[in-house]
Each structure stands twice: as C-alpha cells, then as structure tokens.
Amino acid sequence: MKRLVELRSKQNKTKEDMSKILGVARSTYAMYENGSREMDYKSLVKVADYFRVSLDYLFERTDFPIHIESYSRDEIEFITESLEVYRRTKQKFFS
Template sequence: MLSTRLKKMRSSTPYTQAQLADTLGVARTTYAMYEQGKREPDHETLNKIADYFNVSTDYLLGRTDIPERTKEPTLKGWLRSENEDLSENERKELEKDIQGYLAHRRERILESRKNNK
C-alpha cells in the first residue's frame, strides 16, 4: 500500500525521485526502493513523507483511505484546496466575506444566549 501511494502522490508533483529523496534526506535509491515496495522508511522518514504530502501516516500505511490529517481544517486551507479555480485575490475576498459572516453570526448567537437567560 505504501509503495502505491508514494508513487501516486509523487507523480502528482513535478518532482523526480531524486528531488524528493533529497528533500527527505535519503538516497535516491532508497526512495526508489520505497516506491518499489522493497524497503520501508523508518518512523522519522515516514513522518517527513507525511508532512511533505500533507497526509497522515495512517493514510501512507493503508490504515485509512482518507489522506487528510485529522486536525481541524482551517479557513485558509479550505479556500486553497476547494477553490483552486479562483485567483488569489478572489480567495482573499471570499475569506474576508466568510470571516465577516462568521463574526456576525457569532454576535447573533451570543445575543440570543443573553436573551434566553
């Protein structure tokens, strides 16, 4: 499972095995063996790979099919990942609108709570 996922994730980037291996601090031949399933990375390297691709180690190891880490998503992360068709300025404008809505909604919730006491 690890080898398949590594190949798929790396092929979605413009990087070669050598470039990724250099980023991870391993030899190209070592990284190539990870992708071939002939060798498994140690814990430190596995964490580096997960950080690089922004996935969980559970995803890399095949324990889940959900690549995202289980941390709470951020508004900026959502805007970047779900709105790739928008320009940076459009994403910033959308972020500002959403933050304004959330602030307004929070005020209404707090006001409602105060009135119900």
C-alpha cells in the first residue's frame, strides 16, 4: 500500500518499528507495503489510529488524511477556530 510507505516515512518510522506496533514479523509488514499480502481489519484500524488518518485515506479513496474522531475535543475546537480565522482572512484579501 502506497500510503503505508508515505505515512511511515513522514513519521521517520522503520519497517521494524511498524512491525512491532502491529505485532507482526518485519517480513510480514514489508509484504503489506509492497502489496503481496493484505492486512486484516484489526491491523488496518491500528495503523489508521496510530497515524490519525481515516481508512478511506489508507485505501486511497480520498487525499484528505484527517480522521476527525481521532482528535480530542480541544484539538477540534482549535482546528475549527483556526479554520474560521483562515476563512475570514481569505475573504478579506480575496473578495
């Protein structure tokens, strides 16, 4: 899975690190990344939770990685407030 490689690389994790997180052999994890073996549901959820992305993002059904349920209420409030500031600023300068 292309996204596994991208997410792992962005977090500076090795295949060994990920295999320990998932509780599988390094070779098994390597097969997940190169597509010669499919992950089970529990492993997919564990990866999504670990990287705080949606399953749709892992499956490349979307390019939007944020999985809102993985954030705390105060983080969501911060994101929402930041988005409002961005929208007001954008409207002010580009309208």
